[in-house]
Amino acid sequence: MHIRVENLGQTAGKKTILRGIDLEFDPGMVHAILGPNGAGKSTLLRLLGLLDKPDQGEIYYDGQRLGALPRALRTRLRRRCGFVFQSPLLLAGTVEDNLRFGPRLRGLKVGDPEIRHVLAQTGLSGRRDQEARLLSGGEKQRLQLARVMLLDPEVYLLDEPTANLDPLSMKNIESAIARLSREGKTIILATHNLIQARLLAGRVVFLKEGMLVQAGAAAEVLSRPLSLDIAEFSAAENIIPGILALREGRMVLDCGRLAIEVVGGHVGGRAAAVIRPEDILVSESPIASSARNSFRGPILAVADLGAVMALSVDCSGFVFTVFVTRISCAQMNLAAGTHVSLTFKATSVHLLPVD
């Protein structure tokens, strides 16, 4: 289902929670809603799922305006959406009781194979007769997802479904989300987890203080953030502030003890350089390259992230985070204290204006 919102706004008392949101959501796509706490992510999801009515603006399901619809029709449209709440809402009763509640409300008969199927898909096969409220946090969250999957809605609204979960539950939910989006579902995922957004989302929406900061293709928003807020939130690891200057005919960002060659910008302007860790080349000794940005310093720490190792490298007082593969880490014999060179192109530096 295609969802469009226009000038959507919500207030609570005198406080504005959402304001002027224009967005579109498409089938077969995961849309990650990012933003700090209090940005309005949950509120947006609740409005999209017709749990609350907006104070302002319109929501369209497949081009149909919702504000004008009678209650019975709203219920019918709400049934095309599934909601997974941030803190699991479960009925007293067994796992199966919880699964059967939705179909019962809709007057649907659900057979044993369907129940077993969704339990298997969420890794809950052995839990069918257990008291739902006694499940672990991760299991509760998976049960919420299973309960929605059983209803096979067109739209999945997932409010931080993996917050504070064990890695196994997180992985299980993430692979379920990926599978559902391949099946053509419209998936809207509020998350704090940037790795998750990078992994799953085709599109990213960034909210702050109830307003839309940036929306677009995930790769675009995450690698070319429009504002420092997004860069900082999206943990763009290397953010270095400075003043733009012209040196030997080239534009550089003067950061004090470090000058980073950049592309674009106005001389004298204050800006922050954002350099993605994966765009930085690590070598034992300086390499001959057209890239002018080459800095050298000792490794402060090595963190094992599984697939890659993250190094913190101190270059003239600025600590860069860079990634190397496990193999090159071993080959270069990298450890805390080793001196390395970091090299990156001017075009890899993303400049953000600083007010």
Next chain:
Amino acid sequence: MSYILEGLKQGAALLLPPSREILQIVALSLAVSGAATLLASLAAIPASLFLALKEFRGKRLLVGLVNTAMSVPAVLIGLLVYGLVTRRGPLGSLQLLFTPGAMILAQALLAFPLITALALAALKGIARDARDLALSLGANRRQLAAAVIRQGRFAFLTALIAGFSRVIGETGMTLMVGGNIKGQTRVLTTAISLETMKGNFEIGIALGIVLLLAALAVNVALQGLQGK
């Protein structure tokens, strides 16, 4: 001290076995207060659900009013009901004054704010979650109400117990509108008050024991339900 002990002994003796008159008084007490609690809850449960689930302008004021209404003295409610049902009052044609009907009406009015406020307080934590859960899984309006009531049943039961306990122990207002007519509107509290003032201390004690037992029995029964 011996006077009180003697009264207790005689009072207990009066109950073994209880006279027809005492049984009748007990039955009427339970019937009037039960009916009043039921009548009050018919209005109080929907009211508490509404207040717990709906957001609207002036909600805080309304909740404040309900809470204030809890502390309205019973005797003022008695005065109000008396004015309503007396022969010259707006409901005078119903000839309710000094009947169980008037007592039920007055006790229901007394119990309504109490049940509403207690149910609302207990619902606060659960109503919104129950609503979200039911709505998100596709409940229509009727199913939504049923789901929230189901989740809130303990809250309602607790409020009902409190409401019933309040009205079955009420005296002055019940006397004002019921009249304490022997065999017709005499209930436990009004009988205790009358007999004690007449000097029949042991009868007062006997009826007091029954009142305690009756209240206890209802509480135990309702709490038994709650345990399930």
